[in-house]
Amino acid sequence: MAQLAPLRGLHYNGIKVPDPEAVVTPPYDVISPKEREVYAARHPQNMVHLILPQPQPGDNLIKNRYTRAAALFSQWRREEILIRAPEPAFYYWETIFTLEGRRHTRRGLAGLVRLEPFSAGVVRPHEQTFSAIKADRLELLKHAEAQFSPIFSLYPDPDDRVMALLQGASPAEPMMDFNGPEGHEERIFRVTDPACLKEVCLTLKDAPIYIADGHHRYETALAYRKWISQQYPQASPQAAFNYILMYLANLHDPDLVILPAHRLLKGPRLKHVEEAPLLQHLKTYFEVEPLPAPAGPGDVYGEFLEQTLKEGRPQGSVFVMAGFGGKTWLLTLKPGVAGAILGRQMNPALARLDVVVLNYLIFEKILRLDSTAQDDKETCQYTSRIPEALAALNRGEVQLAFLLNPTLIDQVQGVATAGLIMPRKSTYFYPKVITGVVLNPVDRREEIISPC
Numbered sequence: 001m002a003q004l005a006p007l008r009g010l011h012y013n014g015i016k017v018p019d020p021e022a023v024v025t026p027p028y029d030v031i032s033p034k035e036r037e038v039y040a041a042r043h044p045q046n047m048v049h050l051i052l053p054q055p056q057p058g059d060n061l062i063k064n065r066y067t068r069a070a071a072l073f074s075q076w077r078r079e080e081i082l083i084r085a086p087e088p089a090f091y092y093w094e095t096i097f098t099l100e101g102r103r104h105t106r107r108g109l110a111g112l113v114r115l116e117p118f119s120a121g122v123v124r125p126h127e128q129t130f131s132a133i134k135a136d137r138l139e140l141l142k143h144a145e146a147q148f149s150p151i152f153s154l155y156p157d158p159d160d161r162v163m164a165l166l167q168g169a170s171p172a173e174p175m176m177d178f179n180g181p182e183g184h185e186e187r188i189f190r191v192t193d194p195a196c197l198k199e200v201c202l203t204l205k206d207a208p209i210y211i212a213d214g215h216h217r218y219e220t221a222l223a224y225r226k227w228i229s230q231q232y233p234q235a236s237p238q239a240a241f242n243y244i245l246m247y248l249a250n251l252h253d254p255d256l257v258i259l260p261a262h263r264l265l266k267g268p269r270l271k272h273v274e275e276a277p278l279l280q281h282l283k284t285y286f287e288v289e290p291l292p293a294p295a296g297p298g299d300v301y302g303e304f305l306e307q308t309l310k311e312g313r314p315q316g317s318v319f320v321m322a323g324f325g326g327k328t329w330l331l332t333l334k335p336g337v338a339g340a341i342l343g344r345q346m347n348p349a350l351a352r353l354d355v356v357v358l359n360y361l362i363f364e365k366i367l368r369l370d371s372t373a374q375d376d377k378e379t380c381q382y383t384s385r386i387p388e389a390l391a392a393l394n395r396g397e398v399q400l401a402f403l404l405n406p407t408l409i410d411q412v413q414g415v416a417t418a419g420l421i422m423p424r425k426s427t428y429f430y431p432k433v434i435t436g437v438v439l440n441p442v443d444r445r446e447e448i449i450s451p452c
Helices: 033-042 065-078 131-144 161-169 194-204 215-231 275-282 298-315 337-345 354-366 386-394 409-417
Strands: 010-012 082-084 090-099 102-114 151-155 176-179 185-191 209-213 243-250 257-259 262-265 286-290 318-323 327-333 380-383 400-404 428-430
Touching: 065 082, 065 131, 090 161, 090 194, 102 161, 131 215, 161 185, 161 194, 161 243, 209 215, 209 243, 209 409, 215 243, 262 386, 275 286, 275 327, 275 354, 298 318, 298 327, 298 386, 298 400, 318 354, 318 386, 327 354, 337 354, 354 400, 380 386, 386 400
Parallel strands: 151 243
Antiparallel strands: 010 082, 090 102, 090 185, 102 243, 151 209, 176 185, 257 428, 262 380, 262 400, 286 327, 318 327, 318 400
8 A cells, every 4th residue: 555645845945046947957867977067067056966976085984975965965954045845745746848749748746655665566666776876875865864856656547636636736836837957847836735635645545656767766765764763763653764755657647758778889898799790690589671871860860760660669579780880770579589588588578578688689698798797887878869879889989789669658567567677777767857846854753644
């Protein structure tokens, strides 16, 4: 049973920080080092100073990037750069963006969800996590005692009742209305009506919650709860550390978008890969069809490749491989391969995923890239944009690119419901939920009260 609760969120003080666009950021894990510098220079109170604190010479166990982030967070609260809402609320959140010429309005709510182990089946993951990332986030949470970024999660609501309730109870004017880091319009409304808060909680109490983005932060919150509970065993069952800040969107929202996560390969592990032997090995599992060379700008050729992938999807798993001097090939999985090879190795819900076919048959069996190699940023990188992949190839920054269709929503739901885990970067929910709209302080002495 999912337990939701409104929260008294921390927000930027509109008097002292009148321009939200100057201080909000994407989630920490999609900010490159160069982008971090840009955000840091944009405003002295930009969120990047909290979510990605930087090491300095002389750092030790007493003084380090985590203690600096915690001190800065405390300073912003003392100086009322960040102020706390006077009463609990759910935050009705609209993200308005344009993709492929179509205007989308994704709707969500930000609130608290009680932490549950994955084994309980209430909150369900779909991607694997990595210990080093969780250790980093745990240290930040221990020192700052705050959740800076909401977890992006999904819930099934075919009748769209939750969003209708929140929209109906929202004030006439938004609390915040601005353009985010990628230019999308963000409109946030604080909903405090007790009847609405209660009805939303009741509507979602029996719904499963699927994590879309933020698996590392969720597992970090579980680890933090275990750690602090051992130190304060008498803490209330409703103590704030038992809850996590989430952004929740309807699984059935037609404006919920998943982009593909194309794979870019480079580095010493690929130095012996040659065109002719690779094509011959690929023919063991795939129909291999050379594609015409680009005859125009990269964006135009990218659109051609994207359309080629879409048209091939009804036939099963299809990929475009690019490399070897700007050449491209369409790879179509041969009939029966998925069942004969993948079906013997894994659950059917996984065997049907394009990303699993790619990782297992091409990366592991043909290129001999095991899971460690695939998780190595010096070997495998990702982009959701085909023109970016082609540009990286043309600049010689990568050796091969494998382009694929996006994972489908029902595939995410099927994998999570079955208690299975997809490979890393199987999904790219777009746009990302930005950081800095609402923060959640985690005070062990504070109790969270659910309206239902």
